[in-house]
Amino acid sequence: MTLTAKTLTAKPATQRLRITLRGAVQGVGFRPFVYRLATELSLTGWVLNSSAGLVVEVEGPSEQLSRFEKRLEQERPKASVVTVRESAWLTAKGSTRFEILASDHDSGKTVNVLPDLATCNDCREELFNPANRRFEYPFTNCTNCGPRYTIVVDIPYDRPNTTMRDFVLCPACREEYQNPSNRRFHAQPNACPICGPKLDGTIEDAAEALLQGEIVALKGIGGFQLLADARNRDAVARLRQRKHREEKPFALMMPSLEMARSYCEISPAEVQLLESQAAPIVLLRPKGGTDIAPNVAHCSPYLGVMLPYSPLHHLLMQECRFPLIATSGNRSDEPIAIANDEAVVRLKDIADHFLMHDRPIVRACDDSVVRLTRGRAGILRRARGFAPLGIHVGQNLPPVLAVGGHLKNTVAIGVGEDVFLSQHIGDLETVEARQAFERAIDDLCRLYSFKPEVVACDLHPDYASTQWAEKSGLPLIRVQHHQAHVAACAAENNARGAYLGVSWDGTGYGLDGAIWGGEFFHVEDNQFERIAHLRPFGLPGGDAAVREGWRSAASLVYAALGRDSVFLESTGNAVADARVIYMLERGINVVPTTSVGRLFDAVASLVGVARQNRFEGQAAMLLENEIGPLRIEEAYPLKSGDWGPLIVAVIADKRAGVAVPVIAARFHNALVNWILEVAAKAGLKQIVFSGGVFQNRYLTEHAAAALESRGFDVYTHQQVPPNDGGIALGQVVMSGRQ
Ligand code: ZN
Ligand code: ZN
Numbered sequence: 001m002t003l004t005a006k007t008l009t010a011k012p013a014t015q016r017l018r019i020t021l022r023g024a025v026q027g028v029g030f031r032p033f034v035y036r037l038a039t040e041l042s043l044t045g046w047v048l049n050s051s052a053g054l055v056v057e058v059e060g061p062s063e064q065l066s067r068f069e070k071r072l073e074q075e076r077p078k079a080s081v082v083t084v085r086e087s088a089w090l091t092a093k094g095s096t097r098f099e100i101l102a103s104d105h106d107s108g109k110t111v112n113v114l115p116d117l118a119t120c121n122d123c124r125e126e127l128f129n130p131a132n133r134r135f136e137y138p139f140t141n142c143t144n145c146g147p148r149y150t151i152v153v154d155i156p157y158d159r160p161n162t163t164m165r166d167f168v169l170c171p172a173c174r175e176e177y178q179n180p181s182n183r184r185f186h187a188q189p190n191a192c193p194i195c196g197p198k199l200d201g202t203i204e205d206a207a208e209a210l211l212q213g214e215i216v217a218l219k220g221i222g223g224f225q226l227l228a229d230a231r232n233r234d235a236v237a238r239l240r241q242r243k244h245r246e247e248k249p250f251a252l253m254m255p256s257l258e259m260a261r262s263y264c265e266i267s268p269a270e271v272q273l274l275e276s277q278a279a280p281i282v283l284l285r286p287k288g289g290t291d292i293a294p295n296v297a298h299c300s301p302y303l304g305v306m307l308p309y310s311p312l313h314h315l316l317m318q319e320c321r322f323p324l325i326a327t328s329g330n331r332s333d334e335p336i337a338i339a340n341d342e343a344v345v346r347l348k349d350i351a352d353h354f355l356m357h358d359r360p361i362v363r364a365c366d367d368s369v370v371r372l373t374r375g376r377a378g379i380l381r382r383a384r385g386f387a388p389l390g391i392h393v394g395q396n397l398p399p400v401l402a403v404g405g406h407l408k409n410t411v412a413i414g415v416g417e418d419v420f421l422s423q424h425i426g427d428l429e430t431v432e433a434r435q436a437f438e439r440a441i442d443d444l445c446r447l448y449s450f451k452p453e454v455v456a457c458d459l460h461p462d463y464a465s466t467q468w469a470e471k472s473g474l475p476l477i478r479v480q481h482h483q484a485h486v487a488a489c490a491a492e493n494n495a496r497g498a499y500l501g502v503s504w505d506g507t508g509y510g511l512d513g514a515i516w517g518g519e520f521f522h523v524e525d526n527q528f529e530r531i532a533h534l535r536p537f538g539l540p541g542g543d544a545a546v547r548e549g550w551r552s553a554a555s556l557v558y559a560a561l562g563r564d565s566v567f568l569e570s571t572g573n574a575v576a577d578a579r580v581i582y583m584l585e586r587g588i589n590v591v592p593t594t595s596v597g598r599l600f601d602a603v604a605s606l607v608g609v610a611r612q613n614r615f616e617g618q619a620a621m622l623l624e625n626e627i628g629p630l631r632i633e634e635a636y637p638l639k640s641g642d643w644g645p646l647i648v649a650v651i652a653d654k655r656a657g658v659a660v661p662v663i664a665a666r667f668h669n670a671l672v673n674w675i676l677e678v679a680a681k682a683g684l685k686q687i688v689f690s691g692g693v694f695q696n697r698y699l700t701e702h703a704a705a706a707l708e709s710r711g712f713d714v715y716t717h718q719q720v721p722p723n724d725g726g727i728a729l730g731q732v733v734m735s736g737r738q
């Protein structure tokens, strides 16, 4: 007691405080901000960027130091993300001024690399101000905005470690770069028309080409984009045909929020997402009767919309003033092109016109996709604007590299308590995609000077990622697909203690060799007990049934009502039906599955909404879309996951002429009720949803609301996708507990 009193009274008037901040703290103007704040409060000391984070030492009267601490948190740069903050009191050193010290390169690389940031308001104003020296300069940026992840070669994030190293700053830019009170102080990609990157071609020509219905390849931030006039049906059709993309919706770039409002319903939360620094594609509800060509989104319930996020996009959209399709510059299933010479070769049969520049892109980064679910932003594709921000999981991780799944692949590494997830790489279907996957692994490890000691992969023996892991020569941890799904969701939500994991998707390799996808796990201390699952059924033709949902329909009808009903309910050809019945009767090439995704396919096929998936999850999406604004409570029976009575009821409704939206709603409600049934039995308060099926907003929101009204806590994905793009995160955290 006396000691405390004595310490307090003996506290010297001048103290020194060291604060270390980790997270996304470099390249966002943090040092000049600290400099201004310390100077304003008459504190002395220094600030420096180290590869372990941002370190500040401030010295002065203790009240001023508390003020400094408080304002450091409250007023820090908007783009910064602080994941860990440590402070320590030191003895005063009697320093006389405050300085910004040179970066220190020694400590371990645990600092986050920042994602690319959308053009800030200040830069945008300068861009359109004829009196400004950067008027209409397509590469302007400052510490609050501009490219980061796509130009950084190594960390720490300093100009010589970026693709801007070959552009020598002119005197005016250098002055800005060196002046702590300037918005461009240490803005690594700082540039102007005199010293910076230049366009190869003109914005006017590109805009004219678009207006003429041509397809333009534009070198953007994370790679080439293919652009077309979204109002021009022929142009859109040509793009689909050349890109080999049948019906998957295209995203749009709109010149302004005002124009986006004229095409879509946009809530205030969605405005925030559109205008955020990540500037992702936001899935919005389209208004009817607009001039957007019908083949842009086909029957999708959403229109993916983004706003211009680089000065080049701003200038082009200012010239066009109409909505453009902006899709990744690749042929389907290939990675996005990033280099000029590569793009000219790979995109020559797709694009009619190119607009390029001479600022190199280090790594491909697609546009991210976000949608509001349960009133919160949920990422569906995590790339530009988010990658490679770390996800703090609050558990110490081993040096593990996780190679993810097969579709929508991402890879991840565990560093300390953070998981660094790569940008979306794509489906590992082609040689090019598998090369991109290998590049992403090398890149992530090199950037963080990371040497994996273990590799985590999926159980599926045929995944290209699993095969890579097997050849890596490192100790292997095989993680079951659906366990990885829920572990990822629990980790990003920092859910502690036991939970019920609801893991529903299209396909994943089960512990028994069957195709799982309708699983419930009781999870406690990393022990996964599969406590419930969908009643298994046969998938005739295996992988073929993933594309052709009518096969699942035939199988379920065959099991529930017998072979004659298959012919009655089928809308397709009798020969194909007969072949499937033959397979089912003899068990030839029939793979057992518990997949809820395939159950969606079957119901969508039975009611005539979709007989096949032209892209992953299409039939389920169309079935959800059928519900529209309809709100009904009735549900089909799905007790204990037995789909038999459900299939009988669906067919009875269909024969009775019940409207498809009603059938769709009753089907979704059946799934909600089944979750409630299992949750009531499991006796766990925390419920975690994951897997591609939970991209279904109706299902997610209704199930979450029903559980919450019964006192459960529900966790859904926000920072990583519920689809297989989130698998790598789950693999990392599960390796950490083994
Ligand atoms: Zn800016
Ligand atoms: Zn310059």
Ligand code: FE
Pocket (backbone or CB within 6 Å): 481, 485, 505, 506, 507, 508, 691, 692, 723, 724
């Ligand atoms: Fe999955």
